[in-house]
Amino acid sequence: MAETIHIYHTNDLHSHFANWPSVHAFLAERKRWHQEMGDFCLILDIGDHVDRSHPFTEGTAGKGNVQMLNDASYDAVTIGNNEGITLSKKELDELYTDADFDVILSNLLSENGQRPEWAKPYKIFITAEGKRIGLVGATAEFTPFYERLGWKVTAARDSILQSVEEIKEQTDFIVCLSHLGIREDEILAESCPEIDLILGAHTHHIFHEGKIIGNVLLGAAGKFGAYLGHVIIEDDLIKKKAYLIETEMLENPDEGYDRDLRIQGKTLLREAVFHNEEAMKAEWFKESQMAQLFGKAMIEFSGADCALFNAGLFMEDMPSGEITRYDFHQMLPHPINPCMIELTGAELKEIYLQSMNSDWPQLELKGLGFRGTVFGKMIRTGMDMENHKLFISGKLAESDEVYKLITLDMFTFGYFFPEFKRSPKTYFMPEFIRDVFSGYFSRNTVK
Numbered sequence: 001m002a003e004t005i006h007i008y009h010t011n012d013l014h015s016h017f018a019n020w021p022s023v024h025a026f027l028a029e030r031k032r033w034h035q036e037m038g039d040f041c042l043i044l045d046i047g048d049h050v051d052r053s054h055p056f057t058e059g060t061a062g063k064g065n066v067q068m069l070n071d072a073s074y075d076a077v078t079i080g081n082n083e084g085i086t087l088s089k090k091e092l093d094e095l096y097t098d099a100d101f102d103v104i105l106s107n108l109l110s111e112n113g114q115r116p117e118w119a120k121p122y123k124i125f126i127t128a129e130g131k132r133i134g135l136v137g138a139t140a141e142f143t144p145f146y147e148r149l150g151w152k153v154t155a156a157r158d159s160i161l162q163s164v165e166e167i168k169e170q171t172d173f174i175v176c177l178s179h180l181g182i183r184e185d186e187i188l189a190e191s192c193p194e195i196d197l198i199l200g201a202h203t204h205h206i207f208h209e210g211k212i213i214g215n216v217l218l219g220a221a222g223k224f225g226a227y228l229g230h231v232i233i234e235d236d237l238i239k240k241k242a243y244l245i246e247t248e249m250l251e252n253p254d255e256g257y258d259r260d261l262r263i264q265g266k267t268l269l270r271e272a273v274f275h276n277e278e279a280m281k282a283e284w285f286k287e288s289q290m291a292q293l294f295g296k297a298m299i300e301f302s303g304a305d306c307a308l309f310n311a312g313l314f315m316e317d318m319p320s321g322e323i324t325r326y327d328f329h330q331m332l333p334h335p336i337n338p339c340m341i342e343l344t345g346a347e348l349k350e351i352y353l354q355s356m357n358s359d360w361p362q363l364e365l366k367g368l369g370f371r372g373t374v375f376g377k378m379i380r381t382g383m384d385m386e387n388h389k390l391f392i393s394g395k396l397a398e399s400d401e402v403y404k405l406i407t408l409d410m411f412t413f414g415y416f417f418p419e420f421k422r423s424p425k426t427y428f429m430p431e432f433i434r435d436v437f438s439g440y441f442s443r444n445t446v447k
Contacts, residue, residue: 007042007229008043011222020068040133046077060265084153087430089151123135124171134170136176156184157184185198193216199218201220208244273438280293299382308407336432337429338431339407344403347419351405351420
């Protein structure tokens with residue numbers, strides 16, 4: 001009987017570890033079964049396993065996630081934007097130092113055009129019966145972010161096509177690890193029929209039984225570890241099918257796993273930043289002392305004229321007493337960077353008016369780096385509107401004069417303020433907004 005090939009895949013875990021013990025135990029058992037049956041098994045992750053909103057990931061700079069993948073005997077991964085642009089260049093270069101698996105990534109290079117040592121454009125696995133399984137992979141092109149960090153990201157689809165061209169004569173079956181999103185996967189399937197299987201990620205989409213485009217099978221397992229994907233390839237690589245396994249239905253050997261990791265993270269982030277004399281409350285729907293201090297911190301950090309952000313950022317109150325890195329992480333867990341945007345006085349006035357949208361405060365925002373609950377009130381520091389006139393730092397704004405606004409990178413994707421997408425901008429990286437806020441307090445005595 002011809003061997004069966006089993007491929008298990010995860011994606012977009014985003015450091016949601018509650019179900020990880022279930023996934024780990026299930027994969028270990030299945031891999032043993034398949035080996036005993038003489039079948040071939042691959043275990044793959046399609047990126048965004050890391051998410052620095054979790055204190056354990058923050059405290060280990062993602063290396064704790066890599067150890068989890070090692071322990072679960074993963075064979076290969078690609079990176080997502082959370083590995084790629086929420087870590088500094090040094091941190092990403094060191095992330096996979098102790099990895100027992102291959103990182104398949106064709107479209108990320110150093111500024112000098114060299115591929116990082118930890119990445120491979122493709123990998124070919126040979127089964128016991130001599131079947132040649134090729135892996136190719138790429139990640140989403142967050143070009144300005146990668147460039148700011150000292151990387152060069154190339155066109156993902158082109159890099160995949162090049163890898164496929166290089167290995168198609170050396171393989172019998174090609175699998176693409178794609179952290180590109182559902183639409184890009186569909187286009188890739190149409191443009192490259194030499195690929196047999198595309199395992200997708202990034203847009204958190206779900207294919208319960210896969211999706212067929214031409215002869216290409218697409219698989220995707222949603223987000224947060226809710227599902228584990230399984231692809232079965234039989235009949236001498238001719239028959240292939242995909243389905244999802246709901247991880248909540250699996251036996252969990254360690255219900256306290258995530259809690260214990262959070263405790264470890266708190267310990268790792270115990271470094272004191274400053275001593276706070278007076279507690280401050282996080283307010284989502286009105287002005288607060290914490291919000292105004294955050295605005296001042298953003299302006300001081302960037303040298304901007306004014307600041308704009310949403311109060312829903314603040315997830316915890318700031319207590320009195322010793323405040324640690326962990327406290328700042330809990331207050332602002334979001335992997336969000338500051339961004340300075342250049343706008344004329346006239347443009348800034350329109351932005352101010354847009355920010356007064358009465359529907360936004362109650363909006364339940366998901367994604368864009370935001371890890372909170374609701375959008376909250378828009379906070380404006382250093383700018384005011386009186387009698388329909390805009391004032392910057394107490395002075396009437398000139399319509400043609402260019403001003404510098406410091407805000408959040410999540411606003412530059414065009415969902416809330418389309419003008420931001422077109423305007424000149426500077427991303428501050430690798431600093432997160434919590435680094436800006438903690439830096440302000442470490443430099444200033446606030447009473």
